[in-house]
Amino acid sequence: MLNRLGGMHLSARLLDILPQRVLFLDGAMGTAIHAIEDLDLERDFQGKENCPEVLNLTRPEVIQRIHESFFAVGCDAVETNSFGGMPHVISEFDLADRAREICRVSAQIARRAADAHATPGKPRFVFGSLGPGTKLVTLGQITWDDMLASYTEAARGLIEGGADALLIETCQDLLQCKCAANACIDAQRQAGLWETENRLPIFVQVTIETTGAMLMGTEIGAAAVALGQLPIDGIGINCATGPTEMAEHIRHLTEHCGKYISVLPNAGLPAMVDGKTVFPLQPEPFAEQLGRFVDALGVNVIGGCCGTTPDHLRALVEKVGTRPPAPREPRLPAACTSLYSPVDLKQDNSVLMIGERTNANGSRKFKQMLADEEWDGLVSWARGEVRGGAHVLDVCVDYVGRDGVADMQQVIGRYVQQIQVPLMIDSTEADVIETALKLAGGKCIVNSINLEDGEERLNRVCPMLQRYGAAVVALTIDEDPQAGMAKTADRKLAIAERLYGLCTGKWRIDPRDILFDPLTFTIATGNADDRRLGLETLDGIEKIAQRFPECGILLGLSNISFGLKPAARQVLNSVFLHEAIARGLTAAIVHPSKIQPKTKIDPAHWDAALGLIYDARGADRPEGAPENFDPLIHFIGLFPDDADAKPQVAHENLSLEEKLQRHIIDGEKQNLETDLDAALEQYSPLEIINDHLLAGMKVVGELFGSGQMQLPFVLQSAEVMKQAVA
Numbered sequence: 001m002l003n004r005l006g007g008m009h010l011s012a013r014l015l016d017i018l019p020q021r022v023l024f025l026d027g028a029m030g031t032a033i034h035a036i037e038d039l040d041l042e043r044d045f046q047g048k049e050n051c052p053e054v055l056n057l058t059r060p061e062v063i064q065r066i067h068e069s070f071f072a073v074g075c076d077a078v079e080t081n082s083f084g085g086m087p088h089v090i091s092e093f094d095l096a097d098r099a100r101e102i103c104r105v106s107a108q109i110a111r112r113a114a115d116a117h118a119t120p121g122k123p124r125f126v127f128g129s130l131g132p133g134t135k136l137v138t139l140g141q142i143t144w145d146d147m148l149a150s151y152t153e154a155a156r157g158l159i160e161g162g163a164d165a166l167l168i169e170t171c172q173d174l175l176q177c178k179c180a181a182n183a184c185i186d187a188q189r190q191a192g193l194w195e196t197e198n199r200l201p202i203f204v205q206v207t208i209e210t211t212g213a214m215l216m217g218t219e220i221g222a223a224a225v226a227l228g229q230l231p232i233d234g235i236g237i238n239c240a241t242g243p244t245e246m247a248e249h250i251r252h253l254t255e256h257c258g259k260y261i262s263v264l265p266n267a268g269l270p271a272m273v274d275g276k277t278v279f280p281l282q283p284e285p286f287a288e289q290l291g292r293f294v295d296a297l298g299v300n301v302i303g304g305c306c307g308t309t310p311d312h313l314r315a316l317v318e319k320v321g322t323r324p325p326a327p328r329e330p331r332l333p334a335a336c337t338s339l340y341s342p343v344d345l346k347q348d349n350s351v352l353m354i355g356e357r358t359n360a361n362g363s364r365k366f367k368q369m370l371a372d373e374e375w376d377g378l379v380s381w382a383r384g385e386v387r388g389g390a391h392v393l394d395v396c397v398d399y400v401g402r403d404g405v406a407d408m409q410q411v412i413g414r415y416v417q418q419i420q421v422p423l424m425i426d427s428t429e430a431d432v433i434e435t436a437l438k439l440a441g442g443k444c445i446v447n448s449i450n451l452e453d454g455e456e457r458l459n460r461v462c463p464m465l466q467r468y469g470a471a472v473v474a475l476t477i478d479e480d481p482q483a484g485m486a487k488t489a490d491r492k493l494a495i496a497e498r499l500y501g502l503c504t505g506k507w508r509i510d511p512r513d514i515l516f517d518p519l520t521f522t523i524a525t526g527n528a529d530d531r532r533l534g535l536e537t538l539d540g541i542e543k544i545a546q547r548f549p550e551c552g553i554l555l556g557l558s559n560i561s562f563g564l565k566p567a568a569r570q571v572l573n574s575v576f577l578h579e580a581i582a583r584g585l586t587a588a589i590v591h592p593s594k595i596q597p598k599t600k601i602d603p604a605h606w607d608a609a610l611g612l613i614y615d616a617r618g619a620d621r622p623e624g625a626p627e628n629f630d631p632l633i634h635f636i637g638l639f640p641d642d643a644d645a646k647p648q649v650a651h652e653n654l655s656l657e658e659k660l661q662r663h664i665i666d667g668e669k670q671n672l673e674t675d676l677d678a679a680l681e682q683y684s685p686l687e688i689i690n691d692h693l694l695a696g697m698k699v700v701g702e703l704f705g706s707g708q709m710q711l712p713f714v715l716q717s718a719e720v721m722k723q724a725v726a
């Protein structure tokens with residue numbers, strides 16, 4: 001109890017110290033353990049050779065001595081020996097039942113070391129370490145729920161043992177980062193600490209490989225966006241490389257993240273010397289480089305990972321002293337992100353184009369493939385949308401007669417890995433939305449919330465936005481059973497105002513993460529009531545944009561033209577989008593490849609569409625038109641036969657040789673067998689492999705080598721290669 005109180009007291013001071021000066025956090029535990037010669041595999045490791053956590057039970061004094069060696073050279077904080085202490089990891093050593101105890105003991109050991117060195121002028125802290133584990137949710141090796149339960153158990157132990165902060169480190173997968181961060185929050189809720197002044201700060205550190213991305217292919221910018229919204233205190237980078245290789249990634253964090261930034265590099269890039277791993281960077285240059293991060297970039301927490309000894313930390317403490325980090329003024333991105341790269345919610349000189357056809361209600365083909373459970377085909381379909389220009393994909397699997405949760409699992413599980421762009425999760429069911437969010441390592445956009453049933457839907461969905469990190473679409477629909485969807489500009493604004501108040505007030509959503517959808521429906525029915533729907537929507541966009549300039553404004557564009565022929569729809573959609581952008585629209589759910597710029601549309605068609613949109617009848621009719629001029633009939637009349645769009649450069653138009661290469665480069669299995677069968681009529685199997693398939697792999701290799709293609713995509717290509725060869 002005393003420890004616990006001591007911990008609470010000190011943790012309050014941890015958050016007091018950080019704004020004032022750099023915090024020195026620990027060197028390598030693993031390297032230190034390896035250096036101890038009298039550890040016995042049977043007696044000390046109980047036969048569990050790769051389980052350093054066992055030493056907390058068998059040789060606590062050895063672990064405490066290592067902690068003290070770092071406190072002795074001036075470190076403010078050390079990390080507990082609990083890197084692999086989560087039940088789902090330590091279960092490999094048959095210790096799952098003792099995971100919480102092992103974590104608790106690890107914190108108690110570090111606590112004893114800290115208390116032995118603490119003075120009134122220099123308090124010492126314990127960071128409870130939580131490593132990445134051996135299974136990743138993104139790769140389908142464990143579920144979010146199982147991983148969450150496991151990290152929560154470990155975090156409970158660390159809290160009970162007196163940790164002052166929780167450090168999720170060496171992360172390779174953003175989904176694991178988010179899951180572990182929520183476990184640290186849940187554990188504190190269970191312990192009655194969360195949202196009290198005694199809460200333990202949470203830090204998340206990712207690992208950027210020598211490729212310049214996380215193991216899953218994640219850029220640092222994507223990590224900053226996906227983690228930036230979580231209620232954690234710090235973001236940082238550790239392991240894999242030395243400080244030099246980290247510099248640009250650290251710079252990105254310090255410029256784009258408002259949280260504390262921590263940096264714990266290895267002692268340089270590891271090299272093999274005489275069969276042993278050697279970390280070449282000496283204490284002085286190590287300290288010098290980290291010192292520059294503090295002075296030039298404003299890094300807040302520094303220390304070392306693999307290969308850093310007490311000598312490295314001593315040099316660091318001496319070199320950097322207690323000077324404050326350089327002040328920072330980060331520009332926080334307003335963005336969503338895939339597992340790979342971020343996308344700004346507001347595009348310069350354009351709207352955010354959200355592909356509409358990955359939607360069971362918006363595409364017969366998508367719906368059919370879903371019904372047939374053609375999962376590979378659904379991936380190809382999505383890729384086609386991205387090739388067609390979509391910045392984001394709107395994914396909706398809702399339709400009567402199918403299990404939306406199961407379908408979301410199948411579809412999103414594949415999309416998060418195989419699709420480069422961020423996802424918009426479109427569902428009326430909160431549990432379907434949550435299923436998707438538990439699979440998406442990036443930051444999604446949730447489509448949508450509204451006030452149809454009062455605040456009920458907000459109450460269900462808004463908590464998820466913070467928990468999983470997501471932006472949200474807010475529809476201007478309220479409880480009014482007569483009106484339903486707001487049809488006038490004033491009502492659209494009034495409902496948007498109410499939504500804004502609830503979202504930013506009660507739910508603390510960043511206004512930049514809200515995209516209002518003033519909604520439109522077709523103006524092509526000929527009903528008198530419908531003719532002004534587009535007009536009111538445009539006015540609504542303008543009013544909402546003026547009132548809430550930080551927020552985004554989105555439309556499901558194609559709704560405007562339901563009922564018309566495809567060629568007419570293409571024109572009306574393009575013209576309406578043009579008008580909407582002029583009024584302040586920032587995002588649109590569209591079929592991007594079918595949107596045409598003004599220059600490509602026949603001026604007569606353009607003007608006719610404008611007449612339809614602005615309801616040019618009576619006094620507003622075009623010059624010379626008869627008194628009973630009807631802009632709808634006029635517009636429809638311009639598209640007598642359905643002369644629809646030219647086909648895209650489709651797979652079937654490629655030469656057979658190009659097709660084979662494409663399969664490999666795109667990692668595309670659809671039609672693979674057909675194309676191979678055709679090839680076998682002309683070539684021997686060996687020729688197909690050596691001349692055509694390997695040519696594709698060569699391109700893949702070049703793309704990977706130059707950083708233009710990430711590992712999961714390379715693996716997909718390899719998979720197709722394997723299948724083709726088989």
Ligand code: THG
Pocket residue numbers: 356357359361362363364365394426447448473475517519520555556557558559589
């Ligand atoms: N606001 C928000 N979300 C939305 C909408 C909105 N999501 C769904 C929808 N509206 C936007 N998406 C689509 C997708 C497709 C079509 C229209 C809107 C569409 N599809 C053709 C059709 O039905 O005729 C193509 C059919 C096919 O290829 O089979 O028009 O307003 N927030």
